[in-house]
Amino acid sequence: MSKTNVARLLKQSDVPFDLLSYTVDEEDLSAQNVARKINYPLSSIFKTLVLETDQKQHIFAVISGEEELDLKAVALALSTKKVQMVPMNDLMRLTGYIRGGVAPIGAKKTFPVLLSDRAVGQSYMIISAGKRGWQIKLAPDDFLTFTNGILFTNR
Template sequence: MSQTNVARLLKQSDIAFDLLSYPVDEQDLSAQNVARKINYPLSSIFKTLVLETDQKQHVFAVISGEEELNLKAAALALSTKKVQLVPMNDLKKLTGYIRGGVAPIGAKKKFPVLLSDQVTGQPFMIISAGKRGFQIKLAPDDFLTFTNGILFTNR
């Protein structure tokens, strides 16, 4: 199976994970579609959004496929006044990843990671493996440890 940068980095750190693959539909890169294709509940699929704070700092916000990002909650968790989504055209330049394949691990630069507290109590979470058509399934605690992530309440 094709290795992704995310899989390689997790393996180097001895973090247990499963690499899942699915056929990509360029017209529908949604978490709902990914959940359907890999046959996991939407609540276990986590999407990665890239935010910019009012101080021009970049941050990964990782939220459940069932959630919409609450920008005020993200700003509060980051102790900043305001955050906004990074324009889609800037994703590759900032992270090295394209839409539908953005991962909070292995990006060009290390950004702080916020993880929705919706993950609490879940035995695993599934995130992009950094390439369309690939997802990584791992324990939330391992994800938080690896990324130095911060749990936040996305409400």
């Protein structure tokens, strides 16, 4: 089993998970493509987006592959006026991860985690393991507990 930082940290904390692998297509890093390659429904694939508030605070927003991020919903959840996506060129510097491999666990810096309430009621969710070609399957409750995550409604 290839060890990613995410897998190592979850294992150290006795959080049950499965490590899934797939062949990376550099031309298509979409959640839809990941779902197809690992043969799981798109609703179970969660993508991690890095945002910045108007107070320059960084946040991980974790949303279902079926969703588009509603920046106003995130701002509302954080009680801030405005949030925006972090430029792709800043991902590595801020998180230690590259596009297509950003994980809300094991990043260079710990940021607050918002999880779409679409994860509620699902027996599992699948997130990046921190490397392209690797995904982690775990229970949404375990994810929320491990990350001290906050549920939000992504309208």
